[in-house]
Amino acid sequence: MEPLLAIEDLRTYFINKDVQVRAVDGIDLTVYPRQIVCIVGESGCGKSMTSLSIMRLVPKPRGQIVSGKIKFAGKDLVQLTEQQMSDIRGNEISMIFQEPMTALNPVLRVGEQITEVLIRHRKIGKREAMKRAVEMLRVVGVPRADEIVSEYPHQLSGGMRQRVMIAMAMVCDPKLLIADEPTTALDVTVQAQVLELMKRMRDDFGTAIILITHDLGVVAEMADHVVVMYAGQVVESVGADELFAHPLHPYTKGLMASIPSLDDEAEKLYSIPGTVPDAREFPVGCRFADRCPLVQTSCRERPPELREIRPGHLVRCGLV
Amino acid sequence: MGAYILRRLLGMIPMLFAITVFVFLLMHAAPGNAIDGMLNPRIQNIDQLKQHLREINGLNKPLWQQYVIWLRNFVQGNWGYSFSQHVPVRDVIGPALVNTLLLAAMAEVFILIIGVPLGIYQSRNPYGGFDNTASVVNLILFSIPYYIVGIFAIYLLAIKLPIFPSQNAVGTGPDAGTLMDHIYHALLPALSVALTSSAVYSRYTRGSMLDVARRDFTRTAYAKGLREGEVFRKHVFRNGMIPIVTQFGFDIGGLIGGAVIVENLFAYQGMGYVTLQAATTQDYNVIMATTLLIAIGVLIGNLIADILYAVVDPRIRYD
Ligand SMILES: Nc1ncnc2c1ncn2[C@@H]1O[C@H](COP(=O)(O)OP(=O)(O)OP(=O)(O)O)[C@@H](O)[C@H]1O
Numbered sequence: 001m002e003p004l005l006a007i008e009d010l011r012t013y014f015i016n017k018d019v020q021v022r023a024v025d026g027i028d029l030t031v032y033p034r035q036i037v038c039i040v041g042e043s044g045c046g047k048s049m050t051s052l053s054i055m056r057l058v059p060k061p062r063g064q065i066v067s068g069k070i071k072f073a074g075k076d077l078v079q080l081t082e083q084q085m086s087d088i089r090g091n092e093i094s095m096i097f098q099e100p101m102t103a104l105n106p107v108l109r110v111g112e113q114i115t116e117v118l119i120r121h122r123k124i125g126k127r128e129a130m131k132r133a134v135e136m137l138r139v140v141g142v143p144r145a146d147e148i149v150s151e152y153p154h155q156l157s158g159g160m161r162q163r164v165m166i167a168m169a170m171v172c173d174p175k176l177l178i179a180d181e182p183t184t185a186l187d188v189t190v191q192a193q194v195l196e197l198m199k200r201m202r203d204d205f206g207t208a209i210i211l212i213t214h215d216l217g218v219v220a221e222m223a224d225h226v227v228v229m230y231a232g233q234v235v236e237s238v239g240a241d242e243l244f245a246h247p248l249h250p251y252t253k254g255l256m257a258s259i260p261s262l263d264d265e266a267e268k269l270y271s272i273p274g275t276v277p278d279a280r281e282f283p284v285g286c287r288f289a290d291r292c293p294l295v296q297t298s299c300r301e302r303p304p305e306l307r308e309i310r311p312g313h314l315v316r317c318g319l320v
Numbered sequence: 321m322g323a324y325i326l327r328r329l330l331g332m333i334p335m336l337f338a339i340t341v342f343v344f345l346l347m348h349a350a351p352g353n354a355i356d357g358m359l360n361p362r363i364q365n366i367d368q369l370k371q372h373l374r375e376i377n378g379l380n381k382p383l384w385q386q387y388v389i390w391l392r393n394f395v396q397g398n399w400g401y402s403f404s405q406h407v408p409v410r411d412v413i414g415p416a417l418v419n420t421l422l423l424a425a426m427a428e429v430f431i432l433i434i435g436v437p438l439g440i441y442q443s444r445n446p447y448g449g450f451d452n453t454a455s456v457v458n459l460i461l462f463s464i465p466y467y468i469v470g471i472f473a474i475y476l477l478a479i480k481l482p483i484f485p486s487q488n489a490v491g492t493g494p495d496a497g498t499l500m501d502h503i504y505h506a507l508l509p510a511l512s513v514a515l516t517s518s519a520v521y522s523r524y525t526r527g528s529m530l531d532v533a534r535r536d537f538t539r540t541a542y543a544k545g546l547r548e549g550e551v552f553r554k555h556v557f558r559n560g561m562i563p564i565v566t567q568f569g570f571d572i573g574g575l576i577g578g579a580v581i582v583e584n585l586f587a588y589q590g591m592g593y594v595t596l597q598a599a600t601t602q603d604y605n606v607i608m609a610t611t612l613l614i615a616i617g618v619l620i621g622n623l624i625a626d627i628l629y630a631v632v633d634p635r636i637r638y639d
């Protein structure tokens with residue numbers, strides 16, 4: 001099958017005079033139609049910058065895509081003009097964010113925030129757009145949808161706001177939905193509902209989803225394919241079942257070991273020792289070396305390549 | 321909202337009452353009095369005359385009685401006579417209030433058409449050449465006291481190039497007293513007040529717009545595919561104006577108090593001018609009336625600010 005999205009060697013840096021923060025440092029990522037790809041990794045590993053790069057919304061002027069390709073539906077998004085890119089945003093690729101409170105405009109009614117996407121991309125009138133907005137709110141499970149459209153975000157609960165965000169993102173029937181930690185700010189029961197809703201969106205509308213999270217429980221629940229990121233790079237990329245059955249990268253294994261499990265509640269919660277290296281000055285060799293339990297001297301000499309260890313299982317580690 | 325406004329208005333009464341008591345005491349604590357200043361010291365039997373005048377004006381009564389009498393008269397609409405101008409206080413204050421309101425309105429309009437658009441324009445291209453230049457000019461204007469601006473304005477536009485009058489709120493020509501005449505006289509004072517304030521407002525507007533431009537919902541707006549202009553109009557502007565509009569409400573109150581220095585610089589017969597004259601001649605009745613009106617102005621301004629806040633921000637509700 002043709003991939004929907006193919007990122008090749010993407011590099012997104014923050015450049016300030018002579019300091020370079022290498023937020024995304026040579027990412028490859030492929031998303032097929034209808035696929036749910038989870039990106040996992042610790043805070044600061046570049047998950048958000050990867051997704052903002054796809055949207056071409058990296059904070060200007062310091063954040064820049066310095067090289068690489070983002071192929072989507074036959075185009076390289078990196079090469080598009082701002083005008084062409086804005087035709088794609090909200091239309092073919094949508095994005096939802098972590099904080100549904102701050103991601104919605106506090107002074108605009110919910111209905112208007114949804115209709116403006118339709119009016120922008122679908123050349124339809126206000127009334128028709130409002131009808132579709134109400135329909136979409138019903139689809140995402142917002143009760144009293146016809147009343148909610150004339151309410152303001154602060155009048156809704158966190159879960160409802162995230163549903164509104166999803167309605168807004170889905171209303172133009174995008175091919176790809178990017179969700180950057182969409183449930184982190186919600187409480188657990190609501191979290192499950194929102195994840196369930198996203199799965200239904202994929203099933204009913206055939207939308208592919210990139211789901212960013214640092215919760216492996218969410219990954220197990222949702223992912224078809226998983227990309228593990230560390231320090232701006234992909235360290236492991238594999239189907240979800242295979243990942244949980246045979247994690248290969250020591251970092252992935254560390255992440256798995258740090259999931260609290262019900263069986264061994266007496267034991268202390270494991271966490272990977274040490275901290276993520278500074279994105280301004282990555283070490284020459286393996287970026288995980290300082291925290292790796294299996295580290296060898298050779299690890300610090302050359303950067304490991306991302307290699308296909310088994311069919312469809314890519315790992316960036318010289319030792320496997 | 322109606323009930324809220326009524327409640328606020330009623331809440332002003334005790335506050336205004338306290339203000340009148342305070343000003344009354346302060347006025348009488350000052351050395352000298354209105355009678356002394358009025359009389360030529362070479363008049364024969366001056367002490368007897370002073371005594372007589374004090375009696376007929378009720379100034380020999382205990383202070384609290386004087387206050388009660390003043391209050392009773394004031395509430396009944398009798399604001400008393402001006403000691404120094406020998407006309408009813410209302411005749412002094414009426415025109416002054418009109419002049420000040422005109423000056424305030426013009427100054428606010430200047431601020432709105434200079435300061436706010438400038439700040440918005442700066443925020444659209446921050447740290448660019450224009451923004452940096454404007455920021456420096458703003459800082460300079462901001463650090464010059466506005467009466468200095470007034471003096472320059474008089475020097476340039478009233479003396480060197482005699483286009484505008486350098487004093488008075490009304491002219492003497494055939495069109496004296498018309499609206500145009502009033503506006504013509506208020507123009508330089510209004511500009512003097514507005515120039516400094518515009519600098520403040522443009523800084524403030526620029527900062528507010530830049531702050532909103534960094535918020536999450538602005539990113540959401542871009543993520544929806546809205547174009548730059550739409551994002552600005554529907555999202556950044558609407559939110560960025562909230563603090564500006566509120567500040568504007570507060571400033572309306574302040575300006576009703578009269579720009580004391582500028583009014584005196586231009587001998588512009590507004591509230592600030594009249595108040596200062598009355599204070600130097602210890603014209604009790606005028607002082608009481610002007611301070612009360614100024615206080616009302618400030619309180620109403622605050623109320624307007626709160627109402628505007630609720631109008632522009634749906635999260636604010638008063639009920
Ligand atoms: N505006 C910015 N200026 C400079 N550096 C930045 C900026 N935003 C992010 N970074 C850096 O880019 C790197 C990647 O950040 P990113 O936000 O993508 O991390 P993340 O994986 O999404 O983390 P989290 O789980 O905390 O959201 C980090 O090292 C971060 O410090």
Ligand SMILES: [Mg+2]
Nearest residue numbers: 047048049180
């Ligand atoms: Mg993030």
